[in-house]
Amino acid sequence: MYLEFTKMHGLGNDFMVVDLVTQRAYLDTVTIQRLADRHFGVGFDQLLIVEPPDLPDVDFKYRIFNADGSEVEQCGNGVRCFARFVHERQLTTKTKIRVQTKAGIVEPELGANGWVRVNMGYPKFLPQEIPFVAEENEDAEGLYSLALAEERSINIDVVNMGNPHAVTIVSDVLTADVAKIGPQVESHVRFPERVNAGFMQILNEKQVRLRVFERGVGETLACGTGACAAAVSGMRRGLLANEVEVQLAGGKLHIAWREGDVVWMTGPTTHVYDARLDLRYFQG
Numbered sequence: 001m002y003l004e005f006t007k008m009h010g011l012g013n014d015f016m017v018v019d020l021v022t023q024r025a026y027l028d029t030v031t032i033q034r035l036a037d038r039h040f041g042v043g044f045d046q047l048l049i050v051e052p053p054d055l056p057d058v059d060f061k062y063r064i065f066n067a068d069g070s071e072v073e074q075c076g077n078g079v080r081c082f083a084r085f086v087h088e089r090q091l092t093t094k095t096k097i098r099v100q101t102k103a104g105i106v107e108p109e110l111g112a113n114g115w116v117r118v119n120m121g122y123p124k125f126l127p128q129e130i131p132f133v134a135e136e137n138e139d140a141e142g143l144y145s146l147a148l149a150e151e152r153s154i155n156i157d158v159v160n161m162g163n164p165h166a167v168t169i170v171s172d173v174l175t176a177d178v179a180k181i182g183p184q185v186e187s188h189v190r191f192p193e194r195v196n197a198g199f200m201q202i203l204n205e206k207q208v209r210l211r212v213f214e215r216g217v218g219e220t221l222a223c224g225t226g227a228c229a230a231a232v233s234g235m236r237r238g239l240l241a242n243e244v245e246v247q248l249a250g251g252k253l254h255i256a257w258r259e260g261d262v263v264w265m266t267g268p269t270t271h272v273y274d275a276r277l278d279l280r281y282f283q284g
Contacts, residue, residue, distance in 0.1 A: 001025070003279045006085055007042065007272040010077030012221030012250025014272075016044045017085045020051050021060075025279060029069030034282040036067035041282065045217050048078050050086060058105065059097040060086060066216030073103035074162030076224020076265055080116035083108035084269045103162030114270065120225070120263040123232045124160040132158045132166075133190040148184050156185070157233040161263065163215070164195045165229035173201040173209045182213025196223065200230040205241045208234065210248055221250035228263045231255035 003025050006017045016035060018025070027035075027047070035041045049063040062082050064075045079099065086092050087110055096109040107119040127134035138144055143155040146166070156166040166185050170176040176199045185197035197213040212226035213219045227246040234240035235257055243256040253267040 001279045002276045004274070004276045005042070006089075006274050007044070008081040008085065009250075009270050009272060010080050010222060010224065010267060011248055011253070013046075013077040013223060014044050015046050015048045015078055015081055016042050017048045017081060018050065019085075019089055019091065020049055021091055027065075028284075030284050031279070031282050032065050032069040033067070036069075042277070045214070045220050046072075046075055046078055048075070048082055048085075050082065050091065053100050055100050055105075057098065058100045059092055059094065061100045062106075063102075066214075068216045070216045071102070072163055072216065074101055074106075074225055076118065076120060076161070076226075076228060077222055077267070078224070079106055079108050079118055080224065080265075080267055081269045083110050083116050083118075084114060084271065088271065101162060106162070111266075113268075115266065115268050117264060117266040118224075120161060120228050120265050122262055123229070123257070125158065125236075127158065130158045130160050130164045130195070131192055132164070132195075133192065146185065146188060146190065148181065154181065154185075157237070158195075159229035159233055161225040161228045161232075163225055164191060164193060165198055165226055166191070166195045167198040167200055167230050167233040169234075170199050170201055173199055173211050176201075176211065178211050178213055178219055182219060186213055186215050196226055196229075198223070198226045198230045200234065202234060202239055203247075205239070206243070207245050207247065208240065210246050212248075222248040222253070224253065224265055224267065227253045228255055228257075228265055232257050232263060 047065040051061040194215045199211045201209040212223035256264040
């Protein structure tokens with residue numbers, strides 16, 4: 001059975017995008033893991049699936065699978081690519097669409113030259129909304145101390161942007177030990193559904209640098225929801241202005257938020273190639 005797909009990326013955060021509106025396929029965990037392999041498969045950070053919606057007044061259903069085969073709630077770079085994909089594949093003529101995700105409805109709007117602006121919804125901060133196990137003496141509005149190996153600890157803020165994020169401020173993202181600390185935070189016992197670990201360096205009130213160790217993937221070149229979470233964390237603590245530029249290894253995103261409002265993310269997309277493969281080769 002042949003499966004058509006498109007390879008895309010948002011600032012280097014790369015995706016295999018599959019239209020399951022006009023074609024049919026069953027993709028189990030092992031198949032996804034094999035497709036994600038960068039030596040023997042297609043290679044990607046996430047697999048994005050386009051399906052017909054389950055809800056009224058929604059254009060599409062958007063499903064996201066990490067390279068390890070786990071399904072996640074949201075992917076910010078992915079939703080920008082998703083919006084461009086459905087338009088270029090002529091699944092819709094709209095430039096502004098409503099998309100159903102596991103985390104709720106998002107509304108991407110396609111602009112010029114592959115740029116997409118997305119209403120990412122409302123951020124959540126309460127421990128039970130992350131989810132995060134807070135201790136009795138900790139302030140839900142403040143920072144949390146997270147114990148790590150070798151008797152080390154870091155201070156984190158927690159934000160849910162449709163998926164869970166832990167944000168810590170570092171003096172220099174280039175020298176931050178993301179490879180060592182990232183996996184400890186991602187799978188920390190206090191995050192029952194694991195977490196995306198963000199390391200943010202504040203350059204000034206309108207510019208930050210960010211690295212993200214993503215749940216089920218590892219460090220990526222860019223993370224859209226991670227950029228939203230980091231920016232919002234800085235804004236609500238009075239460290240950043242209401243509109244900031246987030247600099248990631250793969251490029252820049254523009255994030256805007258005001259207290260009590262939704263988060264807006266604007267950034268580029270890249271269509272790399274279209275292809276088809278024999279799915280039987282990847283199935284168990």
